[in-house]
Amino acid sequence: MPNDLYKLTAYEIRELIKKRDVSPEEAASSFSDRIGRIDDKVNAFISYDKENIKEELKRIKGKEAGALYGVPVAVKDNICVEGRLTTCGSKILEGFKPPYNATVIENLRREGAIVIGRANMDEFAFGSSCETSCYGPTRNPWDLERIPGGSSGGAAASVAAGEAAISLGSDTGGSIRQPAALCGVVGMKPTYGRVSRYGLIAFASSLDQIGPFARDMRDCALLLNVISSYDPKDSTSVDRKVPDYTNALVNDIKGVRIGIPKEYFIEGIDAQVKDSVSSAIKLLEKLGAKVDEVSLPHTDHAVSTYYIIGPAEASSNLARFDGVQYGLRAKGPLLDMYKDTRAAGFGDEAKRRIILGTYVLSSGYYDAYYLKALKVRTKMREDFEKAFESFDCIVTPTSPTPAFKIGERVDDPLSMYLSDIFTIPANLTGIPGVSIPCGFAETDLPIGLQILARPFNEEMLIRVGYTFQENSAFHKKRPRL
Amino acid sequence: MTTTAKYETTIGLEVHVQLSTQSKIFCGCSTKFGATANTQTCPVCMGLPGALPVFNRKVLSYAIKVGLAVNCSIAGMMKFDRKNYFYPDLPKGFQISQYDLPLAANGELVILTGGVQKKIRITRVHLEEDAGKLIHVEGEDSSLVDFNRCGTPLLEIVSEPDIDSPQEAYDYLTELKAILKYLGVSDCNMEEGSLRCDANISLRPKGQRELGVRTELKNMNTFKGVKNALEYEIERQEEILEDGGRIVQETRLWNDAAGKSSSMRSKEEAFDYRYFPEPDLVPFTVDKKLVGSVRETIPELPRKRYERFLSDYKLPVLAASTIVQDKDTADYFEECATLYKKPHIIANWITGDILSEFNKRFSSERNATIMDLGIKPEDLVEMLRLIDKGEISGKIAKAILPEMIETKQSPDEIVKAKGMFQIKDKDELAKILDGVISSNAKPVEDYKNGKEAALAFLVGQVMKATKGKASPKIVNEMLKERMGRP
Amino acid sequence: MKKKIDVEYIANLARIRLNGKDIKSFSGQLDDVISYIEKLNSVDTKDTPPTTHPLPITNIFREDEVRESLSVEKVLANAPEKRDTSFKVPKVVEGE
Numbered sequence A: 001m002p003n004d005l006y007k008l009t010a011y012e013i014r015e016l017i018k019k020r021d022v023s024p025e026e027a028a029s030s031f032s033d034r035i036g037r038i039d040d041k042v043n044a045f046i047s048y049d050k051e052n053i054k055e056e057l058k059r060i061k062g063k064e065a066g067a068l069y070g071v072p073v074a075v076k077d078n079i080c081v082e083g084r085l086t087t088c089g090s091k092i093l094e095g096f097k098p099p100y101n102a103t104v105i106e107n108l109r110r111e112g113a114i115v116i117g118r119a120n121m122d123e124f125a126f127g128s129s130c131e132t133s134c135y136g137p138t139r140n141p142w143d144l145e146r147i148p149g150g151s152s153g154g155a156a157a158s159v160a161a162g163e164a165a166i167s168l169g170s171d172t173g174g175s176i177r178q179p180a181a182l183c184g185v186v187g188m189k190p191t192y193g194r195v196s197r198y199g200l201i202a203f204a205s206s207l208d209q210i211g212p213f214a215r216d217m218r219d220c221a222l223l224l225n226v227i228s229s230y231d232p233k234d235s236t237s238v239d240r241k242v243p244d245y246t247n248a249l250v251n252d253i254k255g256v257r258i259g260i261p262k263e264y265f266i267e268g269i270d271a272q273v274k275d276s277v278s279s280a281i282k283l284l285e286k287l288g289a290k291v292d293e294v295s296l297p298h299t300d301h302a303v304s305t306y307y308i309i310g311p312a313e314a315s316s317n318l319a320r321f322d323g324v325q326y327g328l329r330a331k332g333p334l335l336d337m338y339k340d341t342r343a344a345g346f347g348d349e350a351k352r353r354i355i356l357g358t359y360v361l362s363s364g365y366y367d368a369y370y371l372k373a374l375k376v377r378t379k380m381r382e383d384f385e386k387a388f389e390s391f392d393c394i395v396t397p398t399s400p401t402p403a404f405k406i407g408e409r410v411d412d413p414l415s416m417y418l419s420d421i422f423t424i425p426a427n428l429t430g431i432p433g434v435s436i437p438c439g440f441a442e443t444d445l446p447i448g449l450q451i452l453a454r455p456f457n458e459e460m461l462i463r464v465g466y467t468f469q470e471n472s473a474f475h476k477k478r479p480r481l
Numbered sequence B: 001m002t003t004t005a006k007y008e009t010t011i012g013l014e015v016h017v018q019l020s021t022q023s024k025i026f027c028g029c030s031t032k033f034g035a036t037a038n039t040q041t042c043p044v045c046m047g048l049p050g051a052l053p054v055f056n057r058k059v060l061s062y063a064i065k066v067g068l069a070v071n072c073s074i075a076g077m078m079k080f081d082r083k084n085y086f087y088p089d090l091p092k093g094f095q096i097s098q099y100d101l102p103l104a105a106n107g108e109l110v111i112l113t114g115g116v117q118k119k120i121r122i123t124r125v126h127l128e129e130d131a132g133k134l135i136h137v138e139g140e141d142s143s144l145v146d147f148n149r150c151g152t153p154l155l156e157i158v159s160e161p162d163i164d165s166p167q168e169a170y171d172y173l174t175e176l177k178a179i180l181k182y183l184g185v186s187d188c189n190m191e192e193g194s195l196r197c198d199a200n201i202s203l204r205p206k207g208q209r210e211l212g213v214r215t216e217l218k219n220m221n222t223f224k225g226v227k228n229a230l231e232y233e234i235e236r237q238e239e240i241l242e243d244g245g246r247i248v249q250e251t252r253l254w255n256d257a258a259g260k261s262s263s264m265r266s267k268e269e270a271f272d273y274r275y276f277p278e279p280d281l282v283p284f285t286v287d288k289k290l291v292g293s294v295r296e297t298i299p300e301l302p303r304k305r306y307e308r309f310l311s312d313y314k315l316p317v318l319a320a321s322t323i324v325q326d327k328d329t330a331d332y333f334e335e336c337a338t339l340y341k342k343p344h345i346i347a348n349w350i351t352g353d354i355l356s357e358f359n360k361r362f363s364s365e366r367n368a369t370i371m372d373l374g375i376k377p378e379d380l381v382e383m384l385r386l387i388d389k390g391e392i393s394g395k396i397a398k399a400i401l402p403e404m405i406e407t408k409q410s411p412d413e414i415v416k417a418k419g420m421f422q423i424k425d426k427d428e429l430a431k432i433l434d435g436v437i438s439s440n441a442k443p444v445e446d447y448k449n450g451k452e453a454a455l456a457f458l459v460g461q462v463m464k465a466t467k468g469k470a471s472p473k474i475v476n477e478m479l480k481e482r483m484g485r486p
Numbered sequence C: 001m002k003k004k005i006d007v008e009y010i011a012n013l014a015r016i017r018l019n020g021k022d023i024k025s026f027s028g029q030l031d032d033v034i035s036y037i038e039k040l041n042s043v044d045t046k047d048t049p050p051t052t053h054p055l056p057i058t059n060i061f062r063e064d065e066v067r068e069s070l071s072v073e074k075v076l077a078n079a080p081e082k083r084d085t086s087f088k089v090p091k092v093v094e095g096e
């Protein structure tokens, strides 16, 4: 019998395994066969190893069935798994096998999930296109000539292409939500502090957050249940009860107050994106939501603020890649060893960001750039606080355009940076956000709708997203591969 | 103030002290000294990708304690910052430190220098993590890195340039060390690096208002080394100035064996540490309640105790300052003093024989205290009482002391066991005296003729015959009586 | 036109060797980015405090308890070069 389990959602797979209709081995082999058939084209994985999968299956054998028992999960390659290659898509981490597990990996394993492979990403998560990985670009399953979005492009594409039931990405400026939009899947950035960052190789510590990719809102809630936890190993994780997010899977948004920020519908936004998002908003209104315009006056400064804070923190976080303890090491006397290791190990975008970040922190520039950005960040937080006084959530496009062509923006960093304009504010302010499929551009390219809510109100995102999903069919369409 | 005839010296000290917590500042690895390289490390202190720091609560209370002890104001809000630079012993490429919001600032330390008290202002006290250790491989183009020390909690204590001479620097360090030991927050062992000191020093012509160009001295491994390095630097700078030259602002490494310092190779570029707030650690509020509860744990500090020893026990200045230097010694003294009301005699014994026995036996052992000698205060007092009662002589007491240390017996037991009691039985003494008188006819004659010195000689002979077990006082009296000149 | 950023100097601070071509292309690209981010100057932040953490969390501690360290085998497993239980690096000249 041909094994079509890869077409199912995590929830469906979990139910089948629970009823003993299928085994974890069958589920895993369905996905690994799928990877074998199509990943040459998609390149969603950096490392994928049948031996590792066997080991994962052995680990759950005879264990109490957890919430994700036997569900194959792809994990972005910047999340540490003990003894397994973890490269961040960078040559500088060549051969690096962390001696410890990220807390989210411990959480996944506690619930019986199977790590099926390591998802491709922009090098160190620097990018919006998944083109800067030293392991080659990931391709959009909907159109192999196009980018899947980034930086968690591999994690998004793997779920869209049926190479994993669900996956984990990380979101620093939209790195989950934007590829989710471009690949036609659900992708959520939880509230800063909801999911432990311990074991996530940091890009920008005050912006990074691990989050789920899924084909629908139910899977998203299931995975969020598992990865959310207070972690005493992460000082920025928040000691707050984790609700059962599946309780928010309610097909009802009557009376929910939705704000539409006028600053998000300006020039530069693709007409088809605008149309799809407008239709989606009309549907939400029809379903009983109270929709009104809201103002987030500092939206225009989000990209500038982000491209100061992000690179500044990154320049410091990436200083540890110096050839001393692990990864690539160039030959020569100490200073040459440092400079040549980092010259050979980092790609151009990583170098650009490190240099930009070093610059904005350097003597004489700190106040003008870094401190200024931290203050504008306060302004943006105030914008959202004010907006959430009158609204339960805010709805926007996730990305101003559908997926663009591979290579189109690599030499124009600024235009690449501007593609994150709608997703960045949630990272700067710590609020949760989700992207859900809300339409297609004429060439069958997915379009995403972003929903934002107050800190720790992921339930609102799930409720609104679920209601939309239950009254539309965009999430059911799959790419032909 | 003057160290030379023409110039005034200005010195500021930067002391790094390791706090003696069980675990490191941001992870659970042990801080124990001397382990095999890299056996006390984990993803956090190795700075592995993805690992995150979590602040050790005890470090904060220790640091507040020190801040209060050097009379600083404690910040109500504290945060950590990253100090970015590349060095192989710094695994993250930055050190977690404190930049614009140090835990404590604007303090002062009163030191005793040249017999007078002087205030040295403290600029700031801040927390940071220690780096690893580099071992240079002789004859090879490589170095070895041991990360065990990484993440050991460090307190940096920076003084204002209020120190005027190398001796004052020495006295400042001595005072600071005494305080830290009193607080019980550090071993202060310079050899093991738990206390390290860098110095800034400049010279200016007398009367000139603005300070001269300063140099920074590093790599001094003892207090004496600090003093020597400063003395060397004063001479060096003075020579340059006298020749009409200019001082170059630089960092110089002290070589203790060679007794001189040399300029560190100039950096490829100026330092730019790019400090910014550590995003992986949250800010900390230090409220009055916390500060108050820490304040309650601060014992009487050495300077105050010194004053009290002068006024309450009427101790001589030197004895008092020696005893208060070390908290355990001072505690020991006070325990004895409650049992025995002649404090100066106790002080004499402590600063004399007891400390010298201690140095002989424990000088190389860290954390050893005077109590480790095993002489209980009751035993010392018992010994002093035996002297008072004339049961033993001072000389015998000096002989008994090491016995007490070796055997852990009470002085009474030792005296009994070894038959060291003074011969108080007058009949027994009389026999010995008669023997001495009859075999020393000449001195006896002399004495009778008024020659006082002869008596001393005769007493000596008796003492010799009794192996010191007679009371000189009694022998004296009995001899006079027997020779008819009472 | 005067460059906003001295890429060579900054790259040296960040310990990245750049060739002439890199310096030229990065200079141009980063100057564009910097010109763009300078738009921030138009925001009035006179009385605005900085936000370093997205959420106002304070006072997160661990207790002073010793936890087991990694085994030294694990510590050294990724080492490019080692000797005994130490990492080996090119000679460090004091003061470099």
Ligand SMILES: [Mg+2]
Pocket: B016, B128, B156
């Ligand atoms: Mg320091």
Ligand SMILES: [Zn+2]
Pocket: B024, B027, B028, B029, B040, B041, B042, B043, B044, B045, B046, B151
């Ligand atoms: Zn550790």
